[in-house]
Amino acid sequence: xxxxxxxxxxxxxxxxxxxxxxxxxxxxxxxxxxxxxxxxxxxxxxxxxxxxxxxxxxxxxxxxxxxxxxxxxxxxxxxxxxxxxxxxxxxxxxxxxxxxxxxxxxxxxxxxxxxxxxxxxxxxxxxxxxxxxxxxxxxxxxxxxxxxxxxxxxxxxxxxxxxxxxxxxxxxxxxxxxxxxxxxxxxxxxxxxxxxxxxxxxxxxxxxxxxxxxxxxxxxxxxxxxxxxxxxxxxxxxxxxxxxxxxxx
Amino acid sequence: xxxxxxxxxxxxxxxxxxxxxxxxxxxxxxxxxxxxxxxxxxxxxxxxxxxxxxxxxxxxxxxxxxxxxxxxxxxxxxxxxxxxxxxxxxxxxxxxxxxxxxxxxxxxxxxxxxxxxxxxxxxxxxxxxxxxxxxxxxxxxxxxxxxxxxxxxxxxxxxxxxxxxxxxxxxxxxxxxxxxxxxxxxxxxxxxxxxxxxxxxxxxxxxxxxxxxxxxxxxxxxxxxxxxxxxxxxxxxxxxxxxxxxxxxxxxxxxxxxxxxxxxxxxxxxxxxxxxxxxxxxxxxxxx
Ligand SMILES: Nc1ncnc2c1ncn2[C@@H]1O[C@H](COP(=O)(O)OP(=O)(O)O)[C@@H](O)[C@H]1O
Ligand SMILES: [Mg+2]
Numbered sequence: 001x002x003x004x005x006x007x008x009x010x011x012x013x014x015x016x017x018x019x020x021x022x023x024x025x026x027x028x029x030x031x032x033x034x035x036x037x038x039x040x041x042x043x044x045x046x047x048x049x050x051x052x053x054x055x056x057x058x059x060x061x062x063x064x065x066x067x068x069x070x071x072x073x074x075x076x077x078x079x080x081x082x083x084x085x086x087x088x089x090x091x092x093x094x095x096x097x098x099x100x101x102x103x104x105x106x107x108x109x110x111x112x113x114x115x116x117x118x119x120x121x122x123x124x125x126x127x128x129x130x131x132x133x134x135x136x137x138x139x140x141x142x143x144x145x146x147x148x149x150x151x152x153x154x155x156x157x158x159x160x161x162x163x164x165x166x167x168x169x170x171x172x173x174x175x176x177x178x179x180x181x182x183x184x185x186x187x188x189x190x191x192x193x194x195x196x197x198x199x200x201x202x203x204x205x206x207x208x209x210x211x212x213x214x215x216x217x218x219x220x221x222x223x224x225x226x227x228x229x230x231x232x233x234x235x236x237x238x239x240x241x242x243x244x245x246x247x248x249x
Numbered sequence: 250x251x252x253x254x255x256x257x258x259x260x261x262x263x264x265x266x267x268x269x270x271x272x273x274x275x276x277x278x279x280x281x282x283x284x285x286x287x288x289x290x291x292x293x294x295x296x297x298x299x300x301x302x303x304x305x306x307x308x309x310x311x312x313x314x315x316x317x318x319x320x321x322x323x324x325x326x327x328x329x330x331x332x333x334x335x336x337x338x339x340x341x342x343x344x345x346x347x348x349x350x351x352x353x354x355x356x357x358x359x360x361x362x363x364x365x366x367x368x369x370x371x372x373x374x375x376x377x378x379x380x381x382x383x384x385x386x387x388x389x390x391x392x393x394x395x396x397x398x399x400x401x402x403x404x405x406x407x408x409x410x411x412x413x414x415x416x417x418x419x420x421x422x423x424x425x426x427x428x429x430x431x432x433x434x435x436x437x438x439x440x441x442x443x444x445x446x447x448x449x450x451x452x453x454x455x456x457x458x459x460x461x462x463x464x465x466x467x468x469x470x471x472x473x474x475x476x477x478x479x480x481x482x483x484x485x486x487x488x489x490x491x492x493x494x495x496x497x498x499x500x501x502x503x504x505x506x507x508x509x510x511x512x513x514x515x516x517x518x519x520x521x522x523x524x525x526x527x528x529x530x531x532x533x534x535x536x537x
Contacts, residue, residue, distance in 0.1 A: 003356075006356070007354075009353075010350070010353035010354050011354075013350065013353060014339055014341075014342065014346075014350050017341070017342055017346055018339075018341040018342070021341070084339070087340075088336075088337065088338070088339050088340050088341075089333060089335050089336070089337035090337050090338060090339040092303060092333060092337050093337055093350070093351065093354065093398075094354065095302070095303060096301055096302060096303060096326060096331060097326060097351075097354035097355060098323055098326045098327055098354070098355065098356070099354055
C-alpha cells in the first residue's frame with residue numbers, strides 16, 4: 001500500500017514540477033471564466049433577484065464554485081495527460097515502468113485535484129467577500145474535494161479515450177461547456193420539466209452543485225447526490241483502468 | 250557460455266490487415282550489440298514496442314532473461330531501458346528532473362537517485378546541461394539525455410529505436426561511441442536502424458527485417474560473404490546500374506577485364522549490407 005502511494009506520488013511529482021514552474025498562468029487562466037460568470041450573472045444580472053428564498057448572488061456562488069472545480073479539475077488532469085500521451089510521449093515511460101496502472105491513474109488525476117482545489121478556493125474567497133451568508137463547513141470542504149477527484153478522474157478517462165487534440169476540443173465544446181451552464185450551477189433544477197431534469201441528473205456536476213449549495217446555504221444535505229457523486233468517481237476510475245488495459249493492444 | 254537474453258518465438262503482430270511483424274524467431278545474447286536493420290515500415294518499432302510491454306503480440310511470445318513479457322510484465326520492466334524513436338522525455342522538465350522522474354518510477358531511494366544521476370550525467374558529459382530544459386538542448390544532447398534517463402535503474406538490456414535519426418555526422422559518431430562504451434561496460438544492446446553504416450559500424454550481429462519478416466540474420470561480414478565480399482557496379486547504356494558480386498578482388502578484376510566495350514563507369518568496391526538487402530528484396534533500404 002505504501003509502495004502504491006509512493007508510486008502515485010512519483011507520477012504526480014512530474015506534474016507538480018510543472019505546476020510549480022507555471023502556477024501563476026495556470027491559476028490565472030482557470031479563474032478568468034468563473035470570475036466573469038460571477039460578475040456577469042451574480043453581481044450584474046442577479047443583484048435584485050432572489051431564488052428559493054435566498055438572494056441570487058448567494059444562490060449562484062456555490063454553483064460557480066462547483067463549475068470551477070469541474071472545469072479546472074477536468075482540464076487540469078486531461079490536458080497534461082493528453083500532452084504527455086501525444087506530444088511528449090512521456091506517458092509511455094510511465095507505462096513501461098514498474099508502476100501499476102492504478103497508481104498511474106490516481107497520480108495523473110491528482111494534478112487535476114490540486115489545480116481544481118486551488119482555483120475553487122480562490123473563487124471561494126471572492127465569494128465570501130461578496131456574499132455574507134456563505135457557510136464553509138468541513139462537509140463543504142469534503143464535498144469539494146470529492147468533486148475535484150471525480151472530475152479529475154473524468155478528465156483522465158477522456159484523455160485516454162480521445163486520441164486527438166481536435167477530438168478533445170470538440171468534446172470540450174459539446175460536453176464540458178454545456179455541462180458548466182446546465183448542471184444546476186446557475187439555476188435551480190426544480191424549475192425544469194421532468195424530462196430535462198432526468199437528463200441533468202445523470203451528469204456528475206449536477207450532484208456536485210446541489211451538494212455544495214446545500215452545505216453552503218445550510219439547507220438539508222442531499223445525501224443521495226453525494227453517494228451518486230462517489231459512484232461516478234468509481235465508475236470513471238474503473239473505466240480508465242479498462243481503457244488503459246485495452247490501449248496497450 | 251552464450252547466455253540467451255531476448256528470445257522471440259513465432260512473434261506476430263497484426264494491425265487489421267497489416268501484418269507488422271510475422272513469425273519472428275530471434276535470439277539475442279547477453280553482452281552483444283544486436284542490430285535490427287530494415288526500411289521504414291518494416292516492423293522494427295512494433296517489435297521493440299512488444300519487447301518493452303507497450304504493445305501486446307497478436308500471437309507468439311517474447312522472453313527476456315527467461316521471463317515472458319506479457320505474463321511477467323512487472324519483473325521484465327525492471328530489466329530493460331528503452332529510448333524510443335521519438336523523444337519521450339517530458340519537455341516541461343530539465344534533464345535532471347527527467348532522470349529523477351525515471352529514478353522515482355523505478356523506486357530508487359533518494360540517495361541512490363542522487364548518486365546514480367550524477368554518475369550518469371558525468372558518463373555522457375551532460376553535467377553542465379543537467380539543469381537546462383530539455384527543449385533547449387541540441388538533438389544529440391537530447392538523445393544522450395534520453396539514453397541516460399533510460400539507464401537510471403541500471404537495466405541489463407537497452408533498446409534503442411533508430412537512435413541516430415536526425416543527428417548530424419558528428420553527433421552520430423559520438424552516440425556510436427557511447428553505445429560501444431555502454432556495451433563494453435556490460436549492457437546488452439538491441440538497436441534498430443535503417444542506416445546501413447550504423448549496423449555495420451556497431452553491431453556484432455544484424456537481423457534484416459523486411460515487411461515484417463526476418464530475411465537474414467548473421468554478423469555483417471558473414472552476410473556479405475554469402476553474397477560476395479566485392480561488388481562491381483557497371484553502368485549499361487548510361488541508364489541503369491548493374492551490380493555483380495564476387496568472392497574476392499581477383500575474381501572481380503577478371504570479370505571487369507572481360508566486359509564488352511559498351512559497358513561504362515565501372516566501380517569495384519567492398520560489398521556492404523545495402524547490397525545484401527537489395528539482393529534479398531529487390532529494393533533499396535531507403536526505398537518505400
Ligand atoms: N498502431 C498502429 N496501427 C496500425 N498500423 C500500425 C501501427 N503501428 C505500426 N503500424 C504499421 O505496421 C507496420 C510496421 O510499422 P513500424 O513497426 O513502425 O515500422 P518501422 O519501425 O520499421 O518503420 C507499418 O506498416 C505501419 O503502418
Ligand atoms: Mg520505427
